[in-house]
Amino acid sequence: MTTKTPKNYYDVLGVTREASAEQIKKAYRKLARKYHPDVSKEDDAETRMQEVNVAYDTLSDTAKKQEYDFQLDHPNFANSNSNHTHSHDFNDDVFHHYRSSQQQSDFSGFEDLFGRFGSGFGGGRNHQNDGAMRYKGEDQHARIDVELQVAYEGSTQKLSLQIPTYNAYGEPEVQRKTLEVKIPAGLKDGQQIRLNKQGQQGINGGENGDLYIEIHYPATHRYHVEGANVFCHVDISPWEAALGQNIEVNLPNGRNVNVSLPKNAKTGQQLRLKDQGIPAQPAGHLYLILNIVLPVAQTDQQLRAYQDFAEAFHQFNPR
Known part of the structure; x- marks a missing residue:
């Protein structure tokens, strides 16, 4: 029985190993819009979105990226040391959970804003370890449809969101929240509203990410x-x-x-x-x-x- 070789994460995002953090994030956002299952016409959109999320989660995190690059350069060393133990601090806990999720390719419990359109696994636990690195939560992106009249008059709308995060045991879960969003008049089709610190929860007490809501006016017969x-x-x-x-x-x-x-x-x-x-x-x-x-x-x-x-x-x- 042969096993399928996992894709190189750099190839998944379409970037080189020398790509900057901003270039990696830009590539991720482009692919996330292309393969978001709620809007994509691709047959394998959901599978591709999962691959993109996993790749971005690794390459956007400095520590994970360094370990991944080391594994790419030293595949034999990585295999021979697979049984080594690690100190069980918060960051290793998240890393081991990530590795397990990567091998299982199962993200069914990790759906984010309005389906599966978000920035991967940037959320973290609520508690803080002394001396642990703090990481800002990932920004979230969503698109909502509103009536054209809102463009002329503005509106306040109540949105129900699903935010992926970790519980106190380091397990992934979906946090549900309801936000009241004020949509000002004069927004063009495709323009975004930024909700400060309403994205994914930060790690080790880091700041929450932001939530970006893209406004869309659906076409009608008129x-x-x-x-x-x-x-x-x-x-x-x-x-x-x-x-x-x-x-x-x-x-x-x-x-x-x-x-x-x-x-x-x-x-x-x-x-x-x-x-x-x-x-x-x-x-x-x-x-x-x-x-x-x-x-x-x-x-x-x-x-x-x-x-x-x-x-x-x-x-x-x-x-």
Whole structure:
């Protein structure tokens, strides 16, 4: 029976052994967004996310990284010393738990914010050992969907979060908390809110990490958002399009505005309302996407109207 050789953690994150801590973190965040099972379209997203979490947990920790590099350079030495004992302080406790988790590839009890989208295993025990190194908890990242109206008016929303941490026995567990988050008006699609010290718990009394919440405005049949620009689909009649009449449009902020259509407007044509998009700095624009809708002829008079229309445009060929 053959055993599968574990992947090199540097290869998993796509970095070299000379990569800085910032480069490692940047690579992790990029992969976390790509393989987050709640948003990824990859078939093996959950497995890849687990691999990325394990790799980042090792390479983002100086002590773990040094031991891992030593094992890469001296594989025979690492195997021959596998039975050596270690002093049972907090850091070794966390390291041995990590090694066990790595071998089992089982992170089912370690789900974090809104599914499995977070920064790995940065949390730590609550108690502090004298002389032990303090480590800041990892930052957490989450994405939430809010209605477009929130971009114009702001909102306060209550969020239920799941934060991975360790209990008093050094075992992984999920800490559940509910936060009241104030979302200010003017946030662009994809912009983040930082909640100070609401991320994973620090190790040995270190500071908690921060929580970053990415705001997203889901597309509807009428609206979609790109950054601070809002695109609105508007239905118009054939005569409004041909004659260039005025129409009333309901804006995402709830106000109504009169818009003058150009003569002979076409389906798909866009009209820009300057600074009427998301009130960011600078404000986005609102683009009206015109859609000409033909009425259904249900009476003799309406049928005759279409007949008169056909006779008036007998030279017109739409094909």
